[in-house]
Amino acid sequence: MAADLPDRNSAARATDRPGDASPFALGLLLRRAHWHAAAVMGEALRPLGVELRHFAVLIVLVNRGPTVQRDLAAATGTDKAGIMRVVDDLERKGLAVRKAVPGDRRVRAVEITPQGLELFDAAHVAAEPLADRLAMDLGPGETEQLRDLLTRLAHPAHDDV
Numbered sequence: 001m002a003a004d005l006p007d008r009n010s011a012a013r014a015t016d017r018p019g020d021a022s023p024f025a026l027g028l029l030l031r032r033a034h035w036h037a038a039a040v041m042g043e044a045l046r047p048l049g050v051e052l053r054h055f056a057v058l059i060v061l062v063n064r065g066p067t068v069q070r071d072l073a074a075a076t077g078t079d080k081a082g083i084m085r086v087v088d089d090l091e092r093k094g095l096a097v098r099k100a101v102p103g104d105r106r107v108r109a110v111e112i113t114p115q116g117l118e119l120f121d122a123a124h125v126a127a128e129p130l131a132d133r134l135a136m137d138l139g140p141g142e143t144e145q146l147r148d149l150l151t152r153l154a155h156p157a158h159d160d161v
Contacts, residue, residue, distance in 0.1 A: 030153075038131055040131070040134055041127060043130055045126070047121055054093075055123060057096070058116055058120050061096060061110060067110055068101065069087060079089075087110050090116065095112065096113060097110070097111055
């Protein structure tokens, strides 16, 4: 019977199950939560003809204005080839355009179009009812608490220095 019990001196093995005490637990749970959120938000975007990777770029363009591709890649966690494909898709759909950057003929800034802004706004309307599904198992005030905690994790105070 003792062979069936885990050795208390051995390191905790990482899982993403509730109650996992391993040092990886938080990251694994965040990954699982991201997958769930991405699936729900992808469902809202699908009828609009875009994917979450496209919308991530539109978010950056709305927040920052015209942005060079290397900065878009960094802001979205995408590699150079991936960001080029996403921007190509956005251009083909009329949602963004590449424009020359004064002083550097080799660099292009990506800018959201009026059609891109319309889609951006429509996506928020489409996501509203689905967003409630993300938090349906949370109690009163817990959605705001979770948002606050995730904001602090995503934007640590020491990053502002």
